Amino acid sequence: MLVIKGLTxxxxxxxxxxxxxxxxVDLTVEKGQFVTVIGSNGAGKSTLLNLIAGHHLPDRGTxxxxxxxxxxxxxxxxxxxxxxxxxxxLQGTAASMTIEENLSMAELRGKRRTLRRGVTPAARxxxxxxxxxxxxxxxxxxxxEVRLLSGGQRQSLSLIMATMTRPSLLLLDEHTAALDPKTAxxxxxxxxxxxxEYRLTTxxxxxxxxxxxxxxxxxxxxxxxxxxxxxxxxxxxxxxxPDLLKEFSRARGTELLEDRxxxx
Amino acid sequence: xxxxxxxxxIEQGLAxxxxxxxxxxxxxxxxxxxxxxxxTFPLGAAVAAVLIVGGTSPVTAVAVAxxxxxxxxxxxxxxxxxxxxxGLLASILTMTALxxxxxxxxxxxxxxxxxxPTIFTMLAERGFDHPLQALVVFGVLALLVKLSIDWFLSxxxxxxxxxxxxxxxxxRSLGVNTDSxxxxxxxxxxxxxxxxxxxxxxxxxxxxxxxxxxxxxxGLASVILGNALIKPATVFRGTLGALLGAVLYRLAIYFALxxxxxxxxxxxxxxxxxxxxxAGPAIKERLAGRKAPTDEELDAIARxxxxxxxxxxxxxxxxxxx
Numbered sequence: 377m378l379v380i381k382g383l384t385x386x387x388x389x390x391x392x393x394x395x396x397x398x399x400x401v402d403l404t405v406e407k408g409q410f411v412t413v414i415g416s417n418g419a420g421k422s423t424l425l426n427l428i429a430g431h432h433l434p435d436r437g438t439x440x441x442x443x444x445x446x447x448x449x450x451x452x453x454x455x456x457x458x459x460x461x462x463x464x465x466l467q468g469t470a471a472s473m474t475i476e477e478n479l480s481m482a483e484l485r486g487k488r489r490t491l492r493r494g495v496t497p498a499a500r501x502x503x504x505x506x507x508x509x510x511x512x513x514x515x516x517x518x519x520x521e522v523r524l525l526s527g528g529q530r531q532s533l534s535l536i537m538a539t540m541t542r543p544s545l546l547l548l549d550e551h552t553a554a555l556d557p558k559t560a561x562x563x564x565x566x567x568x569x570x571x572x573e574y575r576l577t578t579x580x581x582x583x584x585x586x587x588x589x590x591x592x593x594x595x596x597x598x599x600x601x602x603x604x605x606x607x608x609x610x611x612x613x614x615x616x617x618p619d620l621l622k623e624f625s626r627a628r629g630t631e632l633l634e635d636r637x638x639x640x
Numbered sequence: 641x642x643x644x645x646x647x648x649x650i651e652q653g654l655a656x657x658x659x660x661x662x663x664x665x666x667x668x669x670x671x672x673x674x675x676x677x678x679x680t681f682p683l684g685a686a687v688a689a690v691l692i693v694g695g696t697s698p699v700t701a702v703a704v705a706x707x708x709x710x711x712x713x714x715x716x717x718x719x720x721x722x723x724x725x726x727g728l729l730a731s732i733l734t735m736t737a738l739x740x741x742x743x744x745x746x747x748x749x750x751x752x753x754x755x756x757p758t759i760f761t762m763l764a765e766r767g768f769d770h771p772l773q774a775l776v777v778f779g780v781l782a783l784l785v786k787l788s789i790d791w792f793l794s795x796x797x798x799x800x801x802x803x804x805x806x807x808x809x810x811x812r813s814l815g816v817n818t819d820s821x822x823x824x825x826x827x828x829x830x831x832x833x834x835x836x837x838x839x840x841x842x843x844x845x846x847x848x849x850x851x852x853x854x855x856x857x858x859g860l861a862s863v864i865l866g867n868a869l870i871k872p873a874t875v876f877r878g879t880l881g882a883l884l885g886a887v888l889y890r891l892a893i894y895f896a897l898x899x900x901x902x903x904x905x906x907x908x909x910x911x912x913x914x915x916x917x918x919a920g921p922a923i924k925e926r927l928a929g930r931k932a933p934t935d936e937e938l939d940a941i942a943r944x945x946x947x948x949x950x951x952x953x954x955x956x957x958x959x960x961x962x
Contacts, residue, residue: 429813450817451812451813452812452815452816452817452818453815455812455813455814455815455816456815459813460813462809462813466807467807467809467810468810468813469807469810470802470803470806470807470810470811471806471807472802472806473799473802473803473806477799477802480796480799481796481799481800481803481811481814481816482814484796484814484815485814485815486815487815489795489796489797489799489800489816490795490796490797491792491795491796491797491798492795492796493794493795493796494794494795494796494798494799495794521873537814538813556942
């Protein structure tokens with residue numbers, strides 16, 4: 377379970393002024409819940425994920441994962457419990473290393489790395505079993521360098537690497553946005569399959585409103601660093617993309633109104 | 641051409657091969673141009689020479705030299721990762737400081753090892769006294785170091801070091817402290833360079849504070865030359881290339897000298913080789929005179945790789961396709 381309380385992050389923008397990227401966000405994600413995150417550019421979605429992953433440290437607020445306060449933990453330390461897939465397919469894998477070497481590194485997520493042999497025959501058998509269901513034929517190419525794979529294959533591998541140790545939390549930051557529509561669809565289906573099968577607590581940022589509504593259990597919308605809409609249950613079931621767009625402009629509209637009132 | 645001199649070049653090539661393997665670790669594996677080696681090469685020589693003169697066994701002296709070099713490499717790594725000093729600059733700072741350290745260790749600019757026990761005299765005493773002795777010693781040593789690097793880079797720890805050079809964002813997201821990996825890699829590399837320094841001091845019969853000048857260029861020239869001949873597709877081939885490159889580099893110097901180059905001109909020749917090798921890709925591109933790819937070609941490439949350039953959303957890409 378992920379519990380976020382009062383999480384705030386500002387960035388200096390020069391001239392002594394600051395931009396509030398994430399503004400006193402409270403969010404509780406139950407164990408096994410799959411949450412999709414939407415919002416326009418600059419709404420704070422990526423910053424929120426970066427704060428959870430420890431890429432940035434917050435100015436205020438706390439992050440608790442499975443009851444442990446990880447707010448001040450270093451990025452690599454919390455990576456032991458948090459799997460992550462990036463937007464750029466090149467970022468999730470080491471290009472000059474083989475598929476099996478990449479998988480071996482992922483299998484040791486958060487564990488102490490010693491002078492034991494990295495890829496053993498037993499490990500190879502495990503990796504084949506893990507890759508075969510993808511239907512990409514990667515199980516026959518364990519000793520190929522990752523650089524030889526296509527973007528979709530690399531992203532599928534990244535997804536396997538992020539989830540193979542069943543981390544406490546999975547963060548997906550627009551992980552299909554750089555793929556062509558057909559490949560994006562395949563990676564998305566794979567995502568759904570893995571998250572459902574392993575019952576992973578998941579936050580998925582997406583620009584695709586249809587994906588946001590169709591996948592997972594809950595959808596939150598961010599705007600100007602805040603969560604402005606939180607949908608789940610029957611309310612979410614009934615929601616369509618045009619409804620969501622309406623909600624989106626309403627969220628922005630009321631906010632403008634509030635701002636005007638405050639200024640007056 | 642004298643066979644004796646040629647054999648000497650191969651001996652030296654294998655001796656400098658250990659140095660090239662150290663440079664391979666930083667330059668190829670960590671993608672870090674590490675000038676510390678200009679200081680750790682004479683550091684290894686100085687430590688070993690002073691210990692041997694003080695009565696320590698030559699084998700122990702070499703081991704201590706390795707540790708001293710590793711410590712110096714760790715200092716560069718610490719400055720780079722924890723103090724956030726640019727890698728090249730951090731290594732120049734350590735190299736500069738090591739000049740003073742090396743003079744302190746030796747107490748003077750040069751420590752001769754004549755009539756002192758060395759690994760070579762020890763072997764001779766035990767009955768291995770043969771004209772090819774040094775060749776065998778350096779050959780076995782270089783091979784052992786090569787195999788130990790191959791082994792290390794295939795362990796869990798070694799894989800994390802390689803990934804740190806390849807994609808630090810990715811390996812951090814798998815829970816690895818990349819700072820530690822950089823420090824570890826630099827320590828291992830500089831330990832090997834100091835070990836090479838310790839062995840070469842015993843081979844040539846002295847340690848000199850000036851013997852480190854251009855170490856990095858020698859190492860780079862060897863690694864680049866070797867990898868031009870053996871594509872470094874795997875670690876095994878990469879280290880083999882570094883070794884082969886070191887031998888070829890010594891042979892090239894031997895032939896350059898036979899062809900009438902003055903020894904003092906060698907450094908500019910070496911620098912020229914490294915520049916040419918590093919500029920290779922840029923020169924090739926120029927010569928090929930590549931024309932701009934057409935839209936069709938670009939689309940075909942994008943389709944084949946399954947990647948739409950960042951910024952173009954799938955929805956838009958879909959529409960354009962219709």
